[in-house]
Amino acid sequence: MSTILQALQKSNFDQTGTPPPVAPKVNIFMQWKVIISAALLVIIVLLSALIYLLLNPPAKVAPAMNNIVTQQPQKNHMVQVTFDTKPLPTQAPKAEITVQAPKTVSVQEEEVIEEEDNSQQVISLNEENTSTEVDYEDTPNDLKKRFELALLLSEIEENSEIKDDFTPEEGMNDGSDIRDMSSDFQNKVPLIRYDSHMYSSVVADRWIRINGEKLTEGEFDSTGQLELIEIQPQRSIFRLERQSFSVESLTDWKGY
Secondary structure: OHHHHHHHHHHHHHHHOOOOOOOOEEEEOHHHHHHHHHHHHHHHHHHHHHHHHHOOOOOOOOOOOOOOOOOOOOOOOOOOOOOOOOOOOOOOOOOOOOOOOOOOOOOOOOOEEEEEEOOOHHHHEOOOOOOOOOOOOOHHHHHHHHHHHHHHHHHHHHHHOOOOOOHHHEEEEEEEEHOOOOOHHHHHOOEEEEEEEEOOOOOOHHHEEEEOEEEOOOOOOOOOOOOEEOOOOOEEEEEEEEOOEEEEEOEEEEOO
């Protein structure tokens, strides 16, 4: 059909003597340019939307769940409990026990009071002569024996004298420094050359060396006179006879 139409149009133009109209040429480059620009615009819009969705994800809305709580009325069960009660046995009231402290009978007392059969007897004693015989005819046997024992003990205390050469200084068993002791005691202490001193928190590891001998706590020196009682950080405590004394570590004792 198009060929026929073109032939008719050509014949008409030939008859009229006018040239046939020239169809305008389509610019293909401009068409592709428009198509590419539109495609780029669409791609940019899609990328922008995708980036927005990635950066701002839609918040997930959890579906609201209606929890329906059905409250059931509580049923109170009442159970009747019957206890078999028995009366407690009655206890007789406890009798009060009165304890009387024993009376001490001494020789120095002038009167001895005895309670027996609701009667009181007074015995007069002579303090000047405790060995005087006393009439025991009217006294009980128990009281008589205790009184004789008291007389015997008083005679022993008066006649016996305890003799001891124990000096007040020997009672001070506190490990005083040898330099603070009396001169009489210092003369008894032999010469001490303090060579070494080893102190430890473990008792078994403590030791000292005096006069060339190594001693631990509880040991005697070669003379058998000095006993090492305790080793302390800054001193050592010895015992001579019944008196203890201390010497500073690494300090010699050259006598009084």
